[in-house]
Amino acid sequence: MEPLDPRLVRRSASVRRHLAWSVVLGSMTAVLIVVTSWFVADVVASRFAGEPVVALPLGIAVAFALRATIAWAHGVVAERASVRVKRELRDELVDDLLDPRRLGPRPESSRVMTLLGPGMDAFDGYVGRFLPQLALAVIVPGTVIAVIATVDLLSAAIIVLTLPLIGIFMALVGLMTRDKVQRRWAAMERLGRHFADVLDGLVVLKVFGRRQEEGLRAVGEKHRKESMRALRLAFLSSLVLELFSTISVALVAVSIGLRVVEGHLGLAPAMFVLLLAPEAYLPVRRVGTLFHDSTEGAQATVDVLELLDHERHTGSISPPVHPAELAFDDVEVRFPGRGTPALQVDRLRVSPGEFVALAGPSGGGKSTALHVLLGFLAPDRGSVRVGGSDLRDLDVTAWREHVAWVPQVPGLVAGTVRDNVTMGLRADDDEVREALDAAGLPFELDRPVDENAADVSAGERRRLAVARALLRVRRGAWLLLLDEPTAGLDAAHEYEIVRAIRASGATAVVVAHRPETIAAADRVVAVAAAEEAA
Numbered sequence: 329m330e331p332l333d334p335r336l337v338r339r340s341a342s343v344r345r346h347l348a349w350s351v352v353l354g355s356m357t358a359v360l361i362v363v364t365s366w367f368v369a370d371v372v373a374s375r376f377a378g379e380p381v382v383a384l385p386l387g388i389a390v391a392f393a394l395r396a397t398i399a400w401a402h403g404v405v406a407e408r409a410s411v412r413v414k415r416e417l418r419d420e421l422v423d424d425l426l427d428p429r430r431l432g433p434r435p436e437s438s439r440v441m442t443l444l445g446p447g448m449d450a451f452d453g454y455v456g457r458f459l460p461q462l463a464l465a466v467i468v469p470g471t472v473i474a475v476i477a478t479v480d481l482l483s484a485a486i487i488v489l490t491l492p493l494i495g496i497f498m499a500l501v502g503l504m505t506r507d508k509v510q511r512r513w514a515a516m517e518r519l520g521r522h523f524a525d526v527l528d529g530l531v532v533l534k535v536f537g538r539r540q541e542e543g544l545r546a547v548g549e550k551h552r553k554e555s556m557r558a559l560r561l562a563f564l565s566s567l568v569l570e571l572f573s574t575i576s577v578a579l580v581a582v583s584i585g586l587r588v589v590e591g592h593l594g595l596a597p598a599m600f601v602l603l604l605a606p607e608a609y610l611p612v613r614r615v616g617t618l619f620h621d622s623t624e625g626a627q628a629t630v631d632v633l634e635l636l637d638h639e640r641h642t643g644s645i646s647p648p649v650h651p652a653e654l655a656f657d658d659v660e661v662r663f664p665g666r667g668t669p670a671l672q673v674d675r676l677r678v679s680p681g682e683f684v685a686l687a688g689p690s691g692g693g694k695s696t697a698l699h700v701l702l703g704f705l706a707p708d709r710g711s712v713r714v715g716g717s718d719l720r721d722l723d724v725t726a727w728r729e730h731v732a733w734v735p736q737v738p739g740l741v742a743g744t745v746r747d748n749v750t751m752g753l754r755a756d757d758d759e760v761r762e763a764l765d766a767a768g769l770p771f772e773l774d775r776p777v778d779e780n781a782a783d784v785s786a787g788e789r790r791r792l793a794v795a796r797a798l799l800r801v802r803r804g805a806w807l808l809l810l811d812e813p814t815a816g817l818d819a820a821h822e823y824e825i826v827r828a829i830r831a832s833g834a835t836a837v838v839v840a841h842r843p844e845t846i847a848a849a850d851r852v853v854a855v856a857a858a859e860e861a862a
């Protein structure tokens with residue numbers, strides 16, 4: 329894992345600004361380190377030799393105060409940057425998930441939850457502490473070594489030779505911890521996923537007693553173990569880093585001491601070098617200590633960038649306002665990691681106003697075909713055209729205005745029946761009533777509806793969604809996409825719905841298993857992956 333992902337720097341102006349500030353403040357820190365060391369060395373050497381002191385105590389105090397102020401300012405700038413970067417990435421992620429132009433399968437919600445929660449918190453350590461220290465670790469040793477070289481070449485050489493050892497050691501630690509960090513991150517994601525699943529299946533859990541409780545405990549325990557392992561490594565590696573730099577400073581000190589005793593080096597320059605030498609190692613050592621703080625943030629960065637890295641619709645052609653022909657040619661959709669295509673359609677034409685039933689085995693790709701028409705997925709091969717224009721080239725948001733969709737499990741919003749039919753469309757009560765009647769649902773408009781559908785049956789939920797779709801058709805949508813709208817309905821209700829679909833005049837593509845619906849269609853198209861579609 330890289331200490332700083334270049335993609336993050338390219339993407340985020342806040343990170344770039346933060347780095348620029350870190351360079352400025354780091355350079356000022358480097359200069360002040362040299363000045364304070366020189367002041368202190370001068371005071372000690374002059375006192376020792378009984379000469380007048382050049383550096384006034386006031387000057388030393390001011391220099392130290394300035395150094396402390398800059399360190400504080402650096403901290404403040406870094407914390408602010410961390411908050412800003414977190415907010416930016418969070419917003420970007422949420423906007424991206426809600427973006428109608430987003431293409432491809434949705435990420436698991438537990439992954440998103442882990443990223444938006446603990447993942448973003450890891451940025452405090454990464455952007456807030458690690459990155460500023462990284463800037464110091466580059467600037468300060470460089471400056472210090474250059475200054476020491478002007479006073480005593482041998483000491484500068486010792487530092488130049490020993491400093492890379494710390495870097496090599498850190499790289500080794502990085503290699504060793506990479507797997508551990510990924511394992512810890514995976515454990516955290518698993519914990520999040522498990523927890524989300526448990527919440528989802530709370531009712532089922534009650535039936536199964538305490539079994540999941542043990543499961544949760546086991547996943548939590550795994551997370552704890554991975555965390556302890558990461559911590560152990562963090563403590564051990566910082567111990568070794570300390571040891572390395574202490575020995576290196578001792579080397580400088582011994583060589584200086586010997587030369588002072590032999591009279592080859594004056595006391596003032598010796599003191600100056602001796603005070604400066606540890607300053608060359610300190611920021612590098614701190615980076616090593618903070619490295620563990622940063623790995624989770626770096627991992628979260630990779631994860632966020634991966635989530636944001638996908639295709640999106642860029643087409644801008646206005647879709648046809650009136651029913652137009654739909655054409656599938658040589659279409660294939662594949663999901664990553666699956667050997668066989670999820671959908672394969674060699675040729676399919678749907679005329680305006682036609683009622684086409686999609687039939688075929690479970691898993692054959694019928695829902696996937698609807699998702700392609702909705703613009704949720706783009707075919708990996710072939711083309712889907714609407715009135716002659718490739719679906720990719722259409723303005724997808726405008727296209728969806730012309731589509732009414734009833735998914736396999738329609739979503740509900742907390743509110744009334746009216747809210748659930750209109751879904752934000754302006755419609756008077758008569759129109760809502762009419763749509764409900766057409767869907768065969770005699771509900772009061774003001775009847776409350778629970779978003780979890782606790783107070784409606786599965787069939788009522790579907791009919792509510794059909795009413796919603798029919799209202800959309802009245803409002804200009806000309807393509808009805810229905811995913812098993814009559815599943816679980818009795819024959820009378822099914823007949824009513826099929827009749828309403830026909831009466832709407834829209835082009836209808838309906839996924840159907842039931843013979844009654846299939847019989848009522850103008851045409852039946854068999855959809856089966858790896859088989860030729862009619």
Ligand SMILES: Nc1ncnc2c1ncn2[C@@H]1O[C@H](COP(=O)(O)OP(=O)(O)OP(=O)(O)O)[C@@H](O)[C@H]1O
Binds near residue numbers: 433689
């Ligand atoms: N997000 C996804 N990631 C990976 N594979 C997927 C995804 N969605 C669907 N699939 C796979 O694609 C294939 C087609 O799925 P699809 O839901 O289109 O089938 P279907 O014909 O509608 O099935 P059913 O009649 O059971 O609803 C299946 O093998 C399914 O496992």
